[in-house]
Amino acid sequence: MGGHLRLQPRTEQRVVQFFMYLMTSIAVLVLVFILVVILKNGLPQLNLEFLTKNPADMGREGGILSTIVATIFLTFIALLVATPLGVGTAIYLTEYTVESRITRIIRFGAECLAGIPSIIFGLFGFILFVNKLKFGWSILSGGLTLAFMVLPTIIRTSEEAIKAVPSAYRLVSFSLGSTRWQTVTRVVLPSAIPGIVTGVILSIGRSIGETAAVIFTAGSALRMPTSLFSSSRTMSVHFYILAKEGVSMPKAYGTAAVLVISILVINIVTYYLMEKYIKRKS
């Protein structure tokens, strides 16, 4: 390494170490700053009324109940669709086949899907569900779009969870005369459940925070949703509109706080489950 100023290796080490310490502090502080700002400004807005009243006057008054309900419905539909597909895929990949061209194609599909930006999912959901299938802007369109978005996450975590089940379990089950399906449903899946649940919870977190894919598929109506076909506004879309259009900063902070707290709780639970049940690649 050329350079006009050549430092003693030991001094160089000190300089670099200090520099890295500084960079790490900046990174962590910036991320923590975001959290602190949201909670500091948002928590004072939170009270029972905020959580149990519907928004009024375009969100300037009232609470965010209808957006909470919409978020829950949308997330529920997304997982109802994505969980069987994701777990089924994982079972096929781990228990029913060996590495081959087909598994490579399946994995490639899941990885590419994971990299597609949410706005593309939004465009797709808009054309397929809202327009072609005529579901309109609705809970159903939004939920199905989200299902496709979280599918890769569920596949990956379920696969890891199933792989973590010791092969001795399967051997014992086979030696007792069980079929593969019996082994999967009665031995493998029960031991893999905590890991699978982790993936599902992680996907709940992603669904709650998603905006771009939801705004063009579920719409942004502020009414309380009454059916699968109601157009409705999720918390993150509500927050986006409040903040972007400057409707009400206090309400925006309050909504952000609810969003961030729910996602943090979800992620902390996931982290705990992961540490406990899935051996993480070290």
Place this chain on the structure above:
Amino acid sequence: MTKLEKNDRLVRLGLLMIALSAISVLAIITLFIFEQGTPIMFRYGFKSFLLGQDWYPSEKSFGLLPMIVGSLMVTFGALIIGVPLGLASAIFLTEFSHRRLTRILKPVIELLAGIPSVVYGFIGLMFLVPFIRDNFGGPGLSVLAASLILGIMILPTVISIAIDSIRAVPDSYREGSIALGATRWQTVRMVVLPAARSGIIAGIILGMGRAIGETMAVIMVAGNAADIPGSILAPVRTLTSNIALEMAYASGEHREALFATGVILFIIIMILNTIANVTSTRQRKK
């Protein structure tokens, strides 16, 4: 064939169908986006889309160059900010810090990866944009603001993947180097980083994909003018923002042109994905 064996075959077939869902969804998405977006590109010519500088949908002028340049600028800016910070943090947390500090900080950083992008955008709008406006001039809503926010947003991705690939380097490499009299930093620079290189690059490419695909955070801080930015303090519009800003009211050819924007975005992302895929597979094989 016994009944049990027959059932098992049926199950296998059913599971294969399910397992093909992800790749089918990918195929359907590709099909729909291209079906909606490419006809208009053929009608007006690819050149007028890729190189046209004027985006006036009402006058049938659909030049996407400002948005392509905009996306590349903010993504490049995000990398300039996110990669040094992220890599330095990853190296510090794996090679230099106390184990206990790493045990606390790594989960904290990973938790922050879950914060929704709208929240990042909002913080940018409330703090970063006024700061840039007051100290550097310009409207504040700018390439600089978008790059900074995206750089911060990709930090968790870059850090956690870099940490994983640095940790995957066998300790015997480090021991060998230190036994030869190298300092820790020399060991990191000449032994650990080269060994972890492809994993780190894959992480950076993933972060890049996240930055180029990000929509809501960018819309809130970028100003969204559909012109090629003259400086980093000028407003900018990205491919993603172009879609999100106009989709709500677009119809006819205007809507098709937004899908064409999606096609270009899609192609850029797929190229990045493939590169990331190939690089990380190469490391796994080693």
